[in-house]
């Protein structure tokens with residue numbers, strides 16, 4: 001099939017495009033052409049490029065028409081963050097596409113209630129990003145169920161892969177946290193370290209999109225989590241990371257109000273966002289209906305990323321410090 005991927009050169013697209021080309025699809029990658037994928041792959045030589053700035057085209061009111069003009073049977077929208085953007089695209093593609101796949105986020109759940117969270121739980125979203133994504137989800141599922149617009153939504157967790165910093169055991173993106181654990185230095189965690197994070201390898205997110213296309217009948221009108229098989233507590237995550245370097249972590253715990261004074265503003269904001277959500281999402285629905293089988297546990301996915309950080313000098317270990 002001819003497939004357009006909007007925002008196809010980022011974390012997810014790096015894996016999704018080679019997968020879909022490998023499966024015999026004809027790909028059109030939509031982006032501003034500023035970024036290259038994180039890894040090279042011969043599949044990129046076989047794709048058609050559509051250089052479109054979504055924000056500019058939406059401001060002109062032409063984005064939907066330009067996507068429709070690509071004449072693809074499937075549209076995968078990886079970068080929709082506003083309800084108006086979703087509405088504009090759906091109106092343009094109605095009656096034109098066999099399958100429309102939207103990238104959501106597990107942030108639509110907001111704070112955790114029953115865990116692991118299933119897709120059908122009432123939403124408790126908070127924060128601009130999560131609230132907006134939940135509004136898009138609600139709108140798209142309504143379009144599918146009332147007007148038969150063929151939508152599927154995939155909700156990734158914290159996406160990780162080689163090439164960027166994976167969410168760390170403090171719940172932020174400071175690579176120094178990995179260095180501290182690798183070198184046996186003390187690490188301070190907020191509260192009891194029992195709040196949770198839920199990673200997913202970017203290739204497993206890509207797999208979920210591919211499986212949703214393959215299982216069209218089971219996927220249309222539905223939302224699915226795209227995460228690893230299990231979330232981790234911050235404390236458990238720290239133990240796993242230290243264990244890679246043959247260590248037991250030297251952990252100390254501080255109540256949030258004290259802990260937040262020990263880190264930078266950015267780290268504090270990121271950690272708060274992650275522990276306030278403390279995601280823990282269930283993949284049973286995706287396993288059952290899409291035959292989604294994540295290749296990576298959370299720890300395996302982060303391990304691969306941390307190896308990349310070490311090789312690229314962003315994380316030190318005792319052996320790299322000595323050299």
Ligand SMILES: NC(=O)c1ccc[n+]([C@@H]2O[C@H](COP(=O)([O-])OP(=O)(O)OC[C@H]3O[C@@H](n4cnc5c(N)ncnc54)[C@H](OP(=O)(O)O)[C@@H]3O)[C@@H](O)[C@H]2O)c1
Pocket residue numbers: 006007008009010011012013030031032033034035036052053054055056078079080103104105106155156157158159160
């Ligand atoms: N990152 C996470 O941990 C995470 C977790 C849960 C859900 N999500 C969801 O994942 C999706 C993002 O996927 P990703 O992480 O693979 O994206 P990404 O790595 O941020 O890549 C963004 C892609 O969109 C393109 N792009 C950015 N702005 C554009 C514009 N104005 N017009 C056209 N193209 C544009 C970029 O290429 P150019 O710069 O060259 O245009 C690139 O191809 C979002 O829906 C987000 O809500 C992410």
